[in-house]
Amino acid sequence: MGRQPCCEKVGLKKGPWTPEEDKKLITFLLDNGQCCWRAVPKLAGLLRCGKSCRLRWTNYLRPDLKRGLLSEAEEKLVIDLHSQLGNRWSKIAARLPGRTDNEIKNYWNTHIKKKLKKMGIDPITHMPLVPEDQLPASATFSTKEIVSSCLSSSSSTTTIGTTWSFSPTNSSVKVENNQLESMEWPESDYLWGMDDFMRWHFVSKEGEGELKCPDPSNQLVQEESWKVGLF
């Protein structure tokens, strides 16, 4: 039997969206809001699958999207979140205002993966890419340190990062997070809430963004700085 397709594909257009199609979709969604995606193409006068409309809207047409390359701070945040969450792009994207899961996934696959490999870090495990026979008796590696030193020579104050201590003799790996106490936390605990994220201080630096750890004594000022810098 099998499932029915999400929509009747016969006669539907595929491939790149035209400006006219974009305009129709934007106009419809701004006028009516997001309702059931299945009905959107019909109501908006588009020969597209509802899924395709949702994707186009969420990834490219939404007015709150940021475009362009990820800033250094965003890149570091993505790396850190990936070390905690793995390929859960939507969860990672939720921590980066104005960025989409698809955008981050693409950026990871095309830029960050290569960069990490070049740095000697396994992009999957975030462990150092060192042949087993070359490992010291015991060592401590920090993605924070490696990433910070390799991504930029500027003095970053970002304090996000995961520290891996492992001992080949007993194959034990100890994972520590500079912000978070344990990788074993349930997601709701070890992920930052949006409020936590908003407390970070976004500083414009020669066109690049940078996250700074907030001064706990002046949280309100830091929060406002972040918002101003970001938007």
Next chain:
DNA sequence: AATTCCAGCAACCGCAGCCAA
């Protein structure tokens, strides 16, 4: 100048999860 190669990115596909009937 023409051709080939390759990186980057937009878009598609299939599956899983959720929810209502």
Next chain:
DNA sequence: GTTGGCTGCGGTTGCTGGAAT
């Protein structure tokens, strides 16, 4: 408890433009 529909997610594909030959 089961079934079917819808939405969202993650992996993958394929097109495009720039670089290399």
